[in-house]
Amino acid sequence: xxxxILRLGKILLTSIQQELTDADVLQLQSxxxxxxxxxxxxxVIIDITALEVVDSFMARVINDTAGMARLLGAEIVICGVQPxxxxxxxxxxxxxxxxxCVFNLDQGLKLLEARIAVRGDAILSLEGDEYARNDRP
Amino acid sequence: xxxxxxxxxxxxxxxxxxxRARAVxxxxxxQIGFTLADQTRLATAVSELTRNIVQYAxxxxxxxxxxxxxEEIRLRIxxxxxxxxxxxxxxxxxxxxxxxxGLGVGLPGTxxxxxxFAIESSPGCTRVSIAxxxxxx
Ligand SMILES: Nc1ncnc2c1ncn2[C@@H]1O[C@H](COP(=O)(O)OP(=O)(O)OP(=O)(O)O)[C@@H](O)[C@H]1O
Ligand SMILES: [Mg+2]
Numbered sequence: 001x002x003x004x005i006l007r008l009g010k011i012l013l014t015s016i017q018q019e020l021t022d023a024d025v026l027q028l029q030s031x032x033x034x035x036x037x038x039x040x041x042x043x044v045i046i047d048i049t050a051l052e053v054v055d056s057f058m059a060r061v062i063n064d065t066a067g068m069a070r071l072l073g074a075e076i077v078i079c080g081v082q083p084x085x086x087x088x089x090x091x092x093x094x095x096x097x098x099x100x101c102v103f104n105l106d107q108g109l110k111l112l113e114a115r116i117a118v119r120g121d122a123i124l125s126l127e128g129d130e131y132a133r134n135d136r137p
Numbered sequence: 138x139x140x141x142x143x144x145x146x147x148x149x150x151x152x153x154x155x156x157r158a159r160a161v162x163x164x165x166x167x168q169i170g171f172t173l174a175d176q177t178r179l180a181t182a183v184s185e186l187t188r189n190i191v192q193y194a195x196x197x198x199x200x201x202x203x204x205x206x207x208e209e210i211r212l213r214i215x216x217x218x219x220x221x222x223x224x225x226x227x228x229x230x231x232x233x234x235x236x237x238x239g240l241g242v243g244l245p246g247t248x249x250x251x252x253x254f255a256i257e258s259s260p261g262c263t264r265v266s267i268a269x270x271x272x273x274x
Contacts, residue, residue, distance in 0.1 A: 022155070059240065096242065
C-alpha cells in the first residue's frame with residue numbers, strides 16, 4: 001500500500017488513513033525519510049487520527065522516525081492521537097511516544113513554524129518552494 | 138437466554154494477520170458490549186501478542202472467545218505458538234527486555250492492560266491467555 005506524502009513548501013504531511021501492516025509502516029518510514037532528504041524538508045507532520053491501535057511496535061517506529069528526521073534536519077510532530085489510543089498507550093507504559101503531539105493539522109503547522117523560526121536557519125514559506133536562508137557570517 | 142458468540146480462531150503467519158486478529162477482537166468485544174476504551178485495550182493486547190508470534194515463533198493461533206456469565210461480560214483470548222519458547226519468563230516480563238530490538242513492552246504492557254494474564258512457555262509451546270472482565274450494566 002502506498003501512503004501519500006503531501007508537500008507544503010518545506011513541510012511534508014502524511015496522513016495514515018487505515019490500519020497498517022508492519023511492512024506498510026516501515027515502507028512509510030523510509031519513503032518519508034527519503035522525501036525529507038530529497039526536498040530538505042524542515043518539518044514533518046504525521047497524522048494518525050484514523051489509527052485505532054498504536055502498539056509498542058508502532059510507538060517505536062514513530063519514535064525512530066522522529067529521531068531519524070531530526071538527524072536529517074527536520075522537525076517532526078504527530079497529530080490526532082485518539083483518546084482511547086492514548087489511554088492504552090499510557091497504561092502499557094509511560095513515555096512510549098517520545099515525539100511531540102498536537103490535536104490537529106493546524107496546530108501541527110503552527111508548532112513546526114514556531115520551531116523552525118527558533119532554529120533561525122531558514123524562513124518558512126508555505127506558498128511555494130522558495131525559502132530564504134539567513135546567511136550566517 | 139443470552140446469545141453466546143462462537144469462538145473465533147485466527148491463524149497468525151505474517152503481519153497482515155496481526156491486523157486481522159485485532160479487528161476480530163475489536164468486533165467480538167463490541168458485540169459483547171465492551172466500551173470503545175476496552176475494545177482498544179483488547180485490540181492493542183492482541184496486536185502485541187500476535188506480533189510476538191510473527192517475530193519470535195513464525196506462526197501460531199489467536200483464539201478469541203466470549204466467556205461471559207450472567208453477572209459479567211468476559212472476553213478471553215488465547216495466543217499460542219509452537220516456536221522456540223521463552224527460556225526466562227520472568228526476564229521476558231520485565232519492562233525494556235527485548236531480544237528483537239523492540240521497546241520490550243509488549244508482554245508487561247499487555248499484562249497491565251488486561252484483568253487476567255497468564256503465560257506458560259517451554260521449547261515448542263508458548264501460550265498466553267488474557268481476559269478482560271466487566272460487570273454487566
Ligand atoms: N511467542 C514468543 N516466542 C518466543 N519468544 C518470545 C515470544 N514472545 C515474546 N518472546 C520473548 O520475550 C521478549 C519480550 O517480549 P515483549 O513483547 O515484551 O518485547 P519485544 O517483543 O521484544 O518488544 P515490543 O513488544 O516492545 O516491540 C522478546 O524479546 C522475546 O525474546
Ligand atoms: Mg513484543
